[in-house]
Amino acid sequence: MGPRTHKTFCRFCHANCAMEVDVVDGKVIAVRGDPQDPAYGGYTCMKGRELPDSHNSEHRLRHSLVRNADGAFVETPMDQALAHVASELRRIIDTYGPHSVAVFMGSGGFQNSAAMAASLSFAQAVGSRNFYTSVTLDQPAKVFTTARYGKWMAGPNTFSESDVALFIGNNPIVSHYAPVGGVPPFSPSRRIRDKKAQGLKLIVADPRESDVARLADIYLPVKPGEDPAMLAGMLHVIISEGLYDRNFVAAHVDGFDQLAEAVKAFPPEVAAERAGLDKDQLVAAARMFAGGSKGCAVTGTGPEMAGHGTLTEYLVTCLNTICARFKQEGEKAAIPGVFSPYQTARRAQVAPPVPMFGAEGMPKSRFRGLGHLGWEMPCNVLADEILTPGEGQVRALISVGGNPVVGFPDQAKMVRALDDLELFVQIDPWMSASAKRATVVLAPSQCLEREDITNLSEWWHEEPYARYTEAVVTPPGDCIDEYEMFWTLAHYLGLQMVLNGGPLPMDRKPTKEEFLDLMVAGSLKKPSEVRKDCQANGGAAMVYPELHPLVEPPDESAFHRFDLAAGEMPAQLGRYAENRATKEGFDFRLISRRSKTRFNSIGHPLKKLRAKTTTNPAYIHPEDIAALGLKEGGLVAISSPHATIHGIVKASDKVRRGVVSMAHAYGDADATKDDVRERGASTNRLVSEVVDYDPITGQSLQSAIPVKLEPA
Ligand SMILES: Nc1nc2c(c(=O)[nH]1)N[C@H]1C(S)=C(S)[C@@H](COP(=O)(O)OP(=O)(O)OC[C@H]3O[C@@H](n4cnc5c(=O)[nH]c(N)nc54)[C@H](O)[C@@H]3O)O[C@H]1N2
Ligand SMILES: Nc1nc2c(c(=O)[nH]1)N[C@H]1C(S)=C(S)[C@@H](COP(=O)(O)OP(=O)(O)OC[C@H]3O[C@@H](n4cnc5c(=O)[nH]c(N)nc54)[C@H](O)[C@@H]3O)O[C@H]1N2
Ligand code: SF4
Ligand SMILES: [Mo]
Numbered sequence: 001m002g003p004r005t006h007k008t009f010c011r012f013c014h015a016n017c018a019m020e021v022d023v024v025d026g027k028v029i030a031v032r033g034d035p036q037d038p039a040y041g042g043y044t045c046m047k048g049r050e051l052p053d054s055h056n057s058e059h060r061l062r063h064s065l066v067r068n069a070d071g072a073f074v075e076t077p078m079d080q081a082l083a084h085v086a087s088e089l090r091r092i093i094d095t096y097g098p099h100s101v102a103v104f105m106g107s108g109g110f111q112n113s114a115a116m117a118a119s120l121s122f123a124q125a126v127g128s129r130n131f132y133t134s135v136t137l138d139q140p141a142k143v144f145t146t147a148r149y150g151k152w153m154a155g156p157n158t159f160s161e162s163d164v165a166l167f168i169g170n171n172p173i174v175s176h177y178a179p180v181g182g183v184p185p186f187s188p189s190r191r192i193r194d195k196k197a198q199g200l201k202l203i204v205a206d207p208r209e210s211d212v213a214r215l216a217d218i219y220l221p222v223k224p225g226e227d228p229a230m231l232a233g234m235l236h237v238i239i240s241e242g243l244y245d246r247n248f249v250a251a252h253v254d255g256f257d258q259l260a261e262a263v264k265a266f267p268p269e270v271a272a273e274r275a276g277l278d279k280d281q282l283v284a285a286a287r288m289f290a291g292g293s294k295g296c297a298v299t300g301t302g303p304e305m306a307g308h309g310t311l312t313e314y315l316v317t318c319l320n321t322i323c324a325r326f327k328q329e330g331e332k333a334a335i336p337g338v339f340s341p342y343q344t345a346r347r348a349q350v351a352p353p354v355p356m357f358g359a360e361g362m363p364k365s366r367f368r369g370l371g372h373l374g375w376e377m378p379c380n381v382l383a384d385e386i387l388t389p390g391e392g393q394v395r396a397l398i399s400v401g402g403n404p405v406v407g408f409p410d411q412a413k414m415v416r417a418l419d420d421l422e423l424f425v426q427i428d429p430w431m432s433a434s435a436k437r438a439t440v441v442l443a444p445s446q447c448l449e450r451e452d453i454t455n456l457s458e459w460w461h462e463e464p465y466a467r468y469t470e471a472v473v474t475p476p477g478d479c480i481d482e483y484e485m486f487w488t489l490a491h492y493l494g495l496q497m498v499l500n501g502g503p504l505p506m507d508r509k510p511t512k513e514e515f516l517d518l519m520v521a522g523s524l525k526k527p528s529e530v531r532k533d534c535q536a537n538g539g540a541a542m543v544y545p546e547l548h549p550l551v552e553p554p555d556e557s558a559f560h561r562f563d564l565a566a567g568e569m570p571a572q573l574g575r576y577a578e579n580r581a582t583k584e585g586f587d588f589r590l591i592s593r594r595s596k597t598r599f600n601s602i603g604h605p606l607k608k609l610r611a612k613t614t615t616n617p618a619y620i621h622p623e624d625i626a627a628l629g630l631k632e633g634g635l636v637a638i639s640s641p642h643a644t645i646h647g648i649v650k651a652s653d654k655v656r657r658g659v660v661s662m663a664h665a666y667g668d669a670d671a672t673k674d675d676v677r678e679r680g681a682s683t684n685r686l687v688s689e690v691v692d693y694d695p696i697t698g699q700s701l702q703s704a705i706p707v708k709l710e711p712a
Contacts, residue, residue, distance in 0.1 A: 006472040007034055007539035009454065010048040011111040011447035013599050015176040015185045016457035017044050018541060021051075021448060021472050028052045028448055028473055038543055039465050043187040045176065047599055050606045054446060055473070059605045060429050061443035062477030073441070078478040082485060085398075085440055086492035088423045092396045093126065093493075099392035102130035102382065106402020107600050108428065109482065110134070112444075113452040114512065117499055117519045118486040119400050120375060125495035129363035129377060130385060130394055136378040137407055139304045140697040141313035142179060143373055147354040149317050149569070150562035153347045154327035154551040155334025156181035156320065157294040158462045159195070164292025166203045166285075168227060168316065169302025169703075173211035175594045180335055181296035181325070184460040189215070201292060203285045205230060206302065207591055208619070208661050209654040218285045221656050223276035224589035225306040225704030227299075228576050231315035233271020234286035236263040238322065243290035248324035252350060255565030259318055262570035265577040274580075276656070289319065296325045305592060306704035307581065310696045311572045321562050333549045338466035338530070339455040341500060341522035349554035350562055366392060368690070370698040378698035379408060380689040386417040396423040400482055401444075403601045405433035406665045409689040409700040411682050412643070415669045427482060430605055433668040444482050445475035451512045453527050454541070455520060464524065464548050467541040468516075468531035483515050524549075568696065581692075583641060586706035588658055590638060590683060593619075595663035604666075615680040616666040618647030620709070621657045625649060629711050635673065636660075637712035640686035640705055646673040646712055647681055660709060664702070673712065 003022035010017045010031070018037030022030040031051050035042035054060070064081035065073040076084070092100055103123040109115040116133070123131035135143065159165065159182060172178045173192075176185035183191055192215050196202065204216040207224045222230050238244050239260050249256050272279035289297065297319045303312045320326075326348075327334050333346040355362060356373060364371040365381040366388065377385075382404070386394045397418070408414045418424055418437050426438035435441045454467045487509055490497050497504045501521025504510055510518075516527040524547045533542045564570070595616060597609040604610070618636050620628075630636050630649045638645050638660065647662060655661050666680025684702070692701040 003029060006470070008448065008469040008472050009467060009541075010044065010051060011452060012047045012051060012054070012602070013176055014110055014456050015460075016454050017048055017186060019044065019048070023473055026473055028055045034540070037541060039461060039463070039541070040186045046597065046612070047603055047609065050603070050608055051448060053606050053608065055448055057605060059431070060476075061431065061441065062479060064443050064478075065441040067439050078442070078480055079488075081440055081442060082488045083492060085423070085425055085442075086489050089396060089489065090493060092422060096393065096395050098127035099129055100395040101126050101128045102132065102385070102394045102397045103128070104132040104379070104382065104397060104399045104402045104404065105134070106399060106407060107134045108401020108403070108602060110456060111401065111447055112450065112482050113455050114481070114483040114515055114519060115400055118483040118497075118515075119398070121497040121499055121504075122486040122490055122495075125490055125497050126493075129372070129392070131376050132379050132382055133376055134379070134402060134407065136373060136376060136380070136697065136699070139301060140373055140378060140699055141304055141309040141694065142299075144310060144356050144697055145313040145317050147356040148566055149314060149564060150321070150560070151351040152326040153345060153349055153351045154331070155346070156296050157325045157327065158334050159183045159191070160462055162195070162292065162295030163199060164201045164203070164289055164295040166205070166289050166295075166297035166319075167212055168205045168297065168299040168312075169304075169306075170298055170300025171206070171210040171212050171594065174596050175300065177300065178460070179298045180459050181320075182298040184462070186460075188212075200295075201288050203288060207589070207656045207659050208593070208652070210593075218281060218288060220277055220281060220285055223656070224591050224659060225308065225581070226275040227303040227306065227312045228308050228315060228573065229266060229271045229274035230277060230282065231312065231319065232263045232266035232573060233268050233275065233282050234289065235259070235315065235318055235322075236266050236271065237268060237283055237286035238290045238319070239263060241287070243287065244322040245324035249322055253321060253562045253564060255563050256322065258565035259570055262573045265574065290323055294325065296320050302592060302703050305699060305702040307692055307694070307701050308576060309694045309699045311569070311576060314569045315573070318564055321564065327551050329551050329553050331551050333551055335459050335461065336464040336524065336548045337458050338464050338524045338544065338547060339453055339458055339520045339527065341520050346549045347552045347554050350560040352558065352560055366390065368693070368698060373697065380693060380698040380700050383408065383410065383413050383417040383689065386420055387413075395421060396425075397421055398425040398427070399434060400427045403432050403434045403665070405437065405669050406601050406667065406682050406684065409684050409687040409702060410642070411669060411685045413688070427485060429479070432601060436668075442485055443477065443479045444485070445479045448472050449475040449479070450481050453516055453530070464544040465541055466525065466530045466544065468527050468534050470539065481512065483512065484509065583706035586639075586641060586708050588660055588707045588709050590640075590660045590662060590686065590703075590705040590707045592683065592703040593661050593663050595666070598663070598665065601665040614678050615648055615676060616663040617650035619650050619652040619655050619661040621655050621659070622651045622653055624657055625651055628709055630709070631711070635676065635712040637710045638686070638707050639710070640707050642688050643685045645681040645683065645685050646676045648677060660707065
């Protein structure tokens with residue numbers, strides 16, 4: 001019999017590209033982009049094309065593993081493994097209290113539309129404040145800034161309506177990531193070229209000429225970590241030349257005068273010198289941005305991790321706010337978000353403030369004055385919460401598709417912390433760097449073996465695009481969905497899980513459809529209804545133009561304004577102006593980038609991705625290579641004040657001088673100089689979460705890391 005073809009979507013990353021999948025004898029044998037899909041038009045990337053290998057690989061875990069008394073892993077039926085975990089959790093909660101249980105949802109968990117809600121509601125049912133997600137390793141300042149300085153309820157200008165765009169340390173052509181207002185990550189390169197053909201002006205700021213920078217009208221090779229100078233300089237130009245939207249500022253913005261005063265410290269020549277830019281280019285970029293009628297400034301991970309994340313994000317908010325880059329009354333809302341119940345009120349006004357980080361009454365960490373961001377604890381306190389005795393010491397950790405050994409700052413400390421736990425449960429289809437250290441590894445189903453909805457990608461869809469996919473194959477062995485794991489644990493522990501729409505049944509396991517309906521209760525359309533529509537549509541996605549919300553007039557009785565002078569800002573800009581971070585003897589800056597052939601550490605075991613690369617090269621400018629006596633293809637020792645790693649030298653004239661550019665999430669805890677060609681190196685060995693961290697979000701310095709380079 002020939003293959004059966006199913007329409008579904010990829011979940012290797014959050015872009016959720018529409019795919020056709022061929023199945024023979026219950027096995028995925030081929031995948032390709034679905035050319036008929038209205039949003040994706042057949043687009044896929046090299047990672048998604050390896051889904052067959054990922055599902056069928058001989059290295060994949062088909063059963064769970066539990067350590068025996070000798071410390072050896074023993075293959076264990078899923079239900080027995082879960083019963084064992086539940087009894088260990090019961091013992092730990094009874095001995096140390098509920099905060100001793102931590103749950104970390106990493107980027108592998110974000111493949112599953114239900115894993116975030118399942119893991120969060122489990123942690124809440126336990127009563128633990130120790131819930132963590134990769135959002136706080138990633139871009140916590142975006143969440144904080146929106147809550148603190150004002151969120152426009154109707155959303156920002158969308159990319160497709162823009163005539164100008166400013167990307168700061170965001171390379172969507174490789175990452176398939178952008179904040180709302182940035183380029184949707186499906187066919188990002190084609191999308192940008194098409195918009196440029198219609199007149200879009202593109203400005204890109206990045207210390208290396210990234211893939212997207214090569215398409216820019218103005219490319220600003222900003223010095224790592226000096227984005228605040230660049231942005232303050234641009235604001236200075238826009239304010240002093242009167243290029244901002246006076247009417248909008250008068251109607252909706254407080255704190256403008258304080259901002260205008262603070263950026264006076266950065267006239268273009270001062271800003272350009274500090275940011276390592278040409279002054280005329282900086283001025284031209286400011287005029288180009290303000291000269292557009294629609295279009296946003298957006299950032300990626302680079303500047304968020306480069307030491308002044310919150311300040312940078314604040315200044316970007318200021319640019320968009322004073323230039324009024326928002327949807328207005330009567331227009332279609334920016335992102336319809338079919339499955340996002342929290343977004344339903346779309347008004348031409350600022351949302352009420354949300355208490356954030358460190359606010360009164362929010363759960364606090366025991367370290368560095370940090371506390372909950374929304375409902376989660378910042379990742380950069382986890383190692384200390386595990387290692388430090390006292391009330392609330394974490395004794396059990398469940399990691400759902402996270403890889404703390406390579407994702408978190410200070411690898412050696414995180415490894416010590418993981419090894420100190422009484423129970424470390426890793427939910428992972430692979431023997432990852434973290435799975436190897438776990439007490440229990442639970443084997444989950446992979447994406448094509450699950451039902452899912454498109455809730456995690458819909459913030460890029462400018463049309464009301466929605467999809468409920470069926471599982472196209474059954475999982476091997478006794479692998480199950482992550483939501484079933486958390487439900488079963490709660491069931492054994494006698495806990496009640498509660499989702500957005502109310503309590504889950506705990507006497508019988510809910511179906512995924514029931515779970516999803518309850519999870520997004522109040523959404524524009526229920527998952528179960530979208531499911532019926534997709535089934536009737538041959539499995540393809542649905543677009544519901546009639547559901548697109550229009551921006552309503554402001555509600556005068558609940559009127560709020562942006563406050564650009566709230567809390568620490570703009571005072572932090574003044575302190576930045578006075579202090580230049582230098583580390584004697586560490587004159588280079590190591591900056592982070594994404595590997596094209598991996599998604600963080602996901603993809604290391606896959607054959608074709610390995611054939612492309614097994615290491616994360618150190619990209620260095622050829623003149624620096626010559627000056628330092630390094631050799632292309634040779635080894636370089638990269639040292640921070642904290643540790644030394646090794647990298648394979650790769651010459652690139654796209655990288656600014658004085659910079660080394662490397663991907664993270666390579667290199668296990670026991671990787672060394674000798675096997676760096678086969679495994680790569682962990683850039684997180686170089687950093688510590690207790691020095692140079694952002695005082696507001698706790699984000700540690702994971703880009704713009706001061707290092708010195710020597711031949712090895
Ligand atoms: N120095 C430095 N550090 C960084 C960054 C940086 O740029 N520089 N980036 C940061 C960012 S943005 C992030 S998001 C974090 C990521 O940090 P983490 O989320 O902790 O790390 P990942 O490598 O994404 O971990 C993914 C895990 O999921 C597993 N996995 C793969 N497929 C599946 C699946 O289908 N189901 C489940 N349950 N698991 C699966 C993988 O084997 C792996 O163990 O790292 C951060 N750390
Ligand atoms: N192929 C692939 N795709 C991925 C991932 C992956 O590992 N591989 N990871 C996923 C994850 S978890 C996330 S969060 C997103 C991230 O998505 P992006 O943020 O778009 O990630 P990058 O492609 O690393 O782009 C960040 C850029 O910031 C630049 N940069 C570094 N430091 C600085 C600085 O100080 N200032 C400025 N202005 N720029 C700087 C880097 O050179 C880089 O080009 O990508 C996701 N997509
Ligand atoms: S961009 Fe992401 S969702 Fe699309 S094919 Fe690649 S890995 Fe899959
Ligand atoms: Mo991330």
